[in-house]
Amino acid sequence: MGEYKMNKRNRTLSGFIMHIMIFLLILPLLVLVVWSFSKSWPWPNIFPQEFGLRGILHVLDPSSRALKSLLLSIRLSLVVTIVTLILSIPAAKTLGVYSFKGKQFIKMLVLAPIIVPPVAVGMGIHLTFIRLGLANRFIGVVLVHLIPCLPYGIRILTDVFEIIGESMEQQARVLGANSIQTFTNITLPLIAPGLISAGSLVFIVSFSQYFLTFLIGGGRIITFPMMMFPYIQSGDRMMASAYSMVFILATLVVLIMMEKAIKSYYSTKNYFYL
């Protein structure tokens, strides 16, 4: 009897903590929504004094370039995601499946862009890109976005390859599949769940890049965060909040679509890696 009561109390307690956590996550977002519709909201008022649609209208107005830069941003980040995944798969397989000298060192090295801030190397890259004719161009920005994105892609897929190993591919080979058939019929479907998580993370990392885009894009490649930044800096909270909201929604929509696409293509069920 006592045990049952204890259990019930524990459950109410954990439920309570859960609700608090969700509330703490939702509340800032709610504030964002309210801010994007409020004309003036001076301290110490709990509710805004005046509401307005200026922020939302500006973001949705075709002449304001906000939508255009949003589309550019999505396009850029999708390209970066695809390139990152294509580069990550072979690297991750090597690190996850094979053993060779200096593997641990290379694993560490892969994480270097996360440890060393891109700002530190940004200037040098900029100079090189100018010399190579890559600065101020879409392809240059894609390349520079790969720096912060690759560590995530390689790291996540390495773990995936460590779990699935090489044996499934070997089985496919002895059954008569050549290496390309093995890759498309066995490897890709097996790592599909990993591709979804790596792809989502990489997309978000690329989508929120500001400094590197600014530096290499040279003001020619104007992504959504670059449109957003001046409003945040200048303290126009209504505009900044409206941008942020669109930012969050756009990311969410793209991620959901990406997951749906990969899952339906590989008809991935919720199986565990064997």
Added chain:
Amino acid sequence: MPQIQLKKIHKSFQDKRILNDMNLSIEEGEMISLLGPSGCGKTTTLKIIAGLVEPDQGDILINNQSVLNIPVEKRGAVIVFQDYLLFPHLTVEGNIEFGLKMAKVDKKIRKEKVKEMLSLMELDGQQYKYPNELSGGQRQRVALARALAVEPKVLLLDEPFSNLDLRLRETMREFVCSVQRKLKITTILVTHDKDEALMTSDKIAIMLEGEIKQYGTPLELYKKPISEEVANFFGETNYIIGKVEDGIFKSPLGNFRTTLQNTVKLKAMIRPEEIEVVSVYQETNTKGIITRSRYAGDRMYYMISLKGMEIKSISIAKEIFDVGEEVSLRIDSKNMVFYEV
């Protein structure tokens, strides 16, 4: 003419020698076992035959042609791995037809083959299930069906029964043997279980430390092991040291007629079940005292002390003797195997 031949295969992994001068030849339609403790290079041998691992030295012949330069997918040697490795994203049907699909076989023929395999493996009605919906025995049969569907020249089974529980293991063993006999497909079975090897195979190759120590029929291996190593691996043994004089092997266990030449010192191996424990009143010239006995239902395990030696015996539990009792031993010298000391 042997169908598969391994000639002087050497293989090392990072300075660790796995296979050392390995030779093996298998006739068409035979089922042979590679028997040895784990880590003796059995699985590596299978992978070398299939082409997943390249040997450092030596040659592999299938139907008298070297296959060293033939890639894995064209070799026609299919491994069924220990953990079955069914493709989790494909149904039973998708798994079985995988090899044929990769070979771009017509869909109609594929469906027919799948049907044939399903009925051969007693898997009718399971074709739309996914591997995680199957039981262990079913998974194994799907793995086998998938391998057989491509009609391989040789079937390689890597510890196929070790993941099954005891009862299922025996059923599956019988099942695999009957399928093998029906299809007459050349099969190599890797196992560390000597009973499994004895019961399933036409021939057994004993592998120890990357070498084949003896290759022969189960009867030969059990009754006439060529070395102490092999004898010890195949079960309990008694060793008696004696000498041969004028066609008689003289030992503490008594004198036995033999055709061997005179030697000063010789070691005889005799299996415990060849030593029968009988009542002391029976006429034999070897008598000892029982120091330990263990009752196992149909059999009795005895330890008998005799002239300072400990002799093991496994007898039928018809007459049971107690510890401390004096008994006679009846030994048939025909079943002794002699080794030089």
